[in-house]
Amino acid sequence: EIVLTQSPGTLSLSPGERATLSCRASQSVSSSYLAWYQQKPGQAPRLLIYGTSNRATGIPDRFSGSGSGTDFTLTISGLEPEDFAVYYCQQYGSSPEYTFGQGTKLEIK
Amino acid sequence: QLQLQESGPGLVNPSGTLSLTCAVSGGSISSSDWWSWVRQPPGKGLEWMGEVYHDGRTNFNPSLKSRITMSVDKSKNHFSLKLTSVTAADTAVYYCARDGGVALGAFDFWGQGTMVTVSS
Numbered sequence: 001e002i003v004l005t006q007s008p009g010t011l012s013l014s015p016g017e018r019a020t021l022s023c024r025a026s027q028s029v030s031s032s033y034l035a036w037y038q039q040k041p042g043q044a045p046r047l048l049i050y051g052t053s054n055r056a057t058g059i060p061d062r063f064s065g066s067g068s069g070t071d072f073t074l075t076i077s078g079l080e081p082e083d084f085a086v087y088y089c090q091q092y093g094s095s096p097e098y099t100f101g102q103g104t105k106l107e108i109k
Numbered sequence: 110q111l112q113l114q115e116s117g118p119g120l121v122n123p124s125g126t127l128s129l130t131c132a133v134s135g136g137s138i139s140s141s142d143w144w145s146w147v148r149q150p151p152g153k154g155l156e157w158m159g160e161v162y163h164d165g166r167t168n169f170n171p172s173l174k175s176r177i178t179m180s181v182d183k184s185k186n187h188f189s190l191k192l193t194s195v196t197a198a199d200t201a202v203y204y205c206a207r208d209g210g211v212a213l214g215a216f217d218f219w220g221q222g223t224m225v226t227v228s229s
Contacts, residue, residue: 001171032213032214033213033214033215035212035214035215035216037155037216043221044204044219044220044221044222045155045204045216045219046219047212047215047216047217050211050212050213050214050215050217051212051213051214051215054211054212056212056215056217057217088154088155090155090215090216091214092208092213092214092215095168096160096168097157097170097171098145098157098208098214099157100154100155100156100157101154102154103154103155
């Protein structure tokens with residue numbers, strides 16, 4: 001099973017700043033199958049990024065994804081008040097299996 | 110627009126069976142997509158439980174394989190989850206979700222989630 005480790009656990013930033021969230025895999029992940037989600041309290045997760053760098057429908061272009069192999073990054077440029085939430089990375093592997101990282105909480109500083 | 114809606118008992122007795130259904134609207138469950146269950150214990154992260162295809166094929170999280178079944182009812186356009194021998198550790202919000210469309214290997218549509226508590 002591929003384990004995804006997200007860092008930092010909590011990120012404190014101000015609106016307008018740039019957020020950089022990391023997701024590290026215990027073994028190589030296909031870049032076609034690495035996704036990012038945003039979850040707000042009491043809501044279901046929302047798909048932001050799939051295939052490492054493709055924005056899902058309706059996702060603003062301040063959200064971007066990058067990476068390859070075992071290291072992946074979600075960048076949010078110019079934080080808006082509605083961006084403060086928990087973010088999860090997720091991979092799909094060949095077993096098949098889907099695994100999630102433990103999440104990064106993005107909070108207002 | 111595809112919509113998913115979970116339903117089922119909110120309270121299950123320890124050692125009992127948890128049964129949930131996910132109704133799919135705005136699209137067909139017989140499309141070329143896989144349909145999954147994902148759960149989230151209170152205050153914790155997300156765990157993929159398993160997936161089902163419209164022809165009945167399934168794949169499960171190895172940690173749940175001995176306790177989980179999933180099925181599809183094409184006539185009702187819904188799919189179901191059964192989890193046996195539940196304990197307090199199975200208390201969670203249960204989401205149904207679609208893996209498919211353009212975003213292969215990712216869940217692009219989710220239900221709102223349903224809270225299930227295991228307690229006597």
